[in-house]
Amino acid sequence: MTLTTNFQPLYKQVYDVLVKRLVDGYWKPAETLPSEFALAKELGVSQGTVRKALNQMVAEKLLRRRQGKGTYVSEHTQESSLYRFFRYREPGGEKVIPETTVISTRRRKATKPEQLTFNLDSKLQLVEMIRLRTINDLPAIYEIVLQPLALFPDIDKERDLPNSLYTLYQEKYGVSVVEVRDELSAVILTEEVADQLALKAGSAALKNTRASISIDGRVIEVSTAYCSSDNFVYSVTIK
Amino acid sequence: MTLTTNFQPLYKQVYDVLVKRLVDGYWKPAETLPSEFALAKELGVSQGTVRKALNQMVAEKLLRRRQGKGTYVSEHTQESSLYRFFRYREPGGEKVIPETTVISTRRRKATKPEQLTFNLDSKLQLVEMIRLRTINDLPAIYEIVLQPLALFPDIDKERDLPNSLYTLYQEKYGVSVVEVRDELSAVILTEEVADQLALKAGSAALKNTRASISIDGRVIEVSTAYCSSDNFVYSVTIK
DNA sequence: CAGTGGTCTAGACCACGCC
């Protein structure tokens, strides 16, 4: 263990080592990490330094800690964090849980801009998945999801796709989404999308263009969602 | 200094004391706080405990620290944080700086729901301010702002309102906005608003209903903004 | 140079979960 080569603070070097272990799958979601003292001994630093690195990772929601039990790798499949990235609410802020049905999937080549987004080569194959999300049995969100086939082999042959794709990414492909970037705008619906949302063509809808980022910083999914603005809002708190 | 009465961790008690001093205006924006050792001595705790409380406040952006210089109360008037709550961008993410002109101001009684929002009594007087924000000389955002007159006496008589109302709240009224809650939806513009935004009536626009929260947790402003969706998006990152 | 915050260590004690 050579921790002394960089000019980074020790705790940052420890942090980098630990994050790399998560990225490499050395520790998997829900797994228990060694105790602070065990890590400190292994890495040749003091327990307080390990603690500082661990706490930073907790702040970034990569880990969870429970007093008396231990330190765990976050599963983004838990109720508490499963809907962390799902920002649609009833006006006033009431949480809402969506159901999902897949309308279609197909494979296609990535366009130039898409290649740039995913930062991959020109042979990039994508899966394009179209989904309809319903809330309280009302059609609410029409969603076009793009995934690089290289990251998610045969994802289009998956039957029983879960309600949350992020769960699938993590459990089946070992890819954890830790950040999303949304761009919201308003559009007039085309007839096709309006039909799916049981709205009139010409209605206004929220359009959300989302890039999902994994633990190693890569964009691993891009989606465009059209949300019926009659009954739902996109709700976000900025601190 | 009695810090031992609660069953809170020491650093949390220190945190509460320090936050209270900010709320009460004992320390004002841009002011330098005493050093860690000075605070530790005054409060009868160790320097490490003070540091933990200070660092939490830095994480919440209430304070800023500079090695070798000291600890400062955040001014939300700085370039870096001034536009922290301004989320409109060009598609693709390029930052954008708005200009603002006030269209009208008037005083009126609060409605029942508004009284609830501001958590004040029934005699609550509001100032209703209508503003147009332009970006690169193009009308972009039409905004209706509601402020309790009790919090901001004679704010409607202010001339030369600044581009950022938050700056005014802080500098003139000692009220710091530390959090905003946005609810986004899509609407079809009425003729009146469309005219102001130089759009056709019937165009789609982003509607943003925002509550602004001050350091003591109260809602101190409510606004409704209509943003031309042709050239701008609302951009947000969730981690 | 003195004073500030930033890092790192070592050790004590507490609170919690589990056997």
Next chain:
DNA sequence: GCGTGGTCTAGACCACTGA
């Protein structure tokens, strides 16, 4: 009781700032 993480302390040294 034992092992875990959580808090608190005390002290050392470093890095940056400004007189």
